[in-house]
Amino acid sequence: MSLPLHLAWSGLTTFDLDDDLLLLGLYRIVLANGLRNDITAYLNADLLARHWPRLRIAVGKPVRTCWEQRFPQLVTAAAA
Template sequence: MGRFSEDELQAVVSRYEAMRAAALTERDEQLRAFHEAGWRPVDLQRVTGYSRETIRQALRPEVRRATNLSRRRTAPQPPADYRPYGDRKPYVVAEALAALHGPTGGTVTLPRHLDWSGHAEYDLNRPARLSSMYKVVLTEASTVEDLNTWLDTDLLRRLWPTLWLPPQLRQRWEEAFPELAATRSNAA
């Protein structure tokens, strides 16, 4: 990994963490000194720009310790009714592969509702840009017409095994068109 070792990198991180802990301790001691000299927490908050909770933890170290301990004990859990984004996203699947009659060459510019990245122009003669456009259209299409306008049946079949797609989208398409799943099996 070049001229530096893992030990040197770990030493950098250790020094940073030690300096950070020392700076935090010093800052908290200074804030407590100001508080003991008559500064109200609200004034410390106003002048420093720190949050109310940061000031509270600085003035009461036991609160910081309890908060940090609590954070370490309980890993954040999603709500009970949580569903991953891919399960909630309404991916559109073509009605028929034969209906896909999109461009097969040249340069195209996708409409903003499909690609708002600022790089919506795709040179279809460049394989990486072609694959990128297909990924964008497949993941962002909101109507079957989007798919029919921008995708081509033969290109989709050729690209399918190598496209980096969300698993839920890939599953929906392969359930609707088993021949796409077969192209993936053949490519492996």
């Protein structure tokens, strides 16, 4: 999957989603910098919940707090 330059402006733009590290990198970028259309285009709810325990650390506290307040199921996923 390739991200547009308004998201991936500082480096890697193509991500192999079969590689967990690259998937996490793409999700981190979209979670931190994506607009509504980007979020719906590039994120999958099941993958987000599955990888949230690692992603919540990578995105930092402000992004983590925002996402966990809006989607309480992520808090549950992180506790599992």
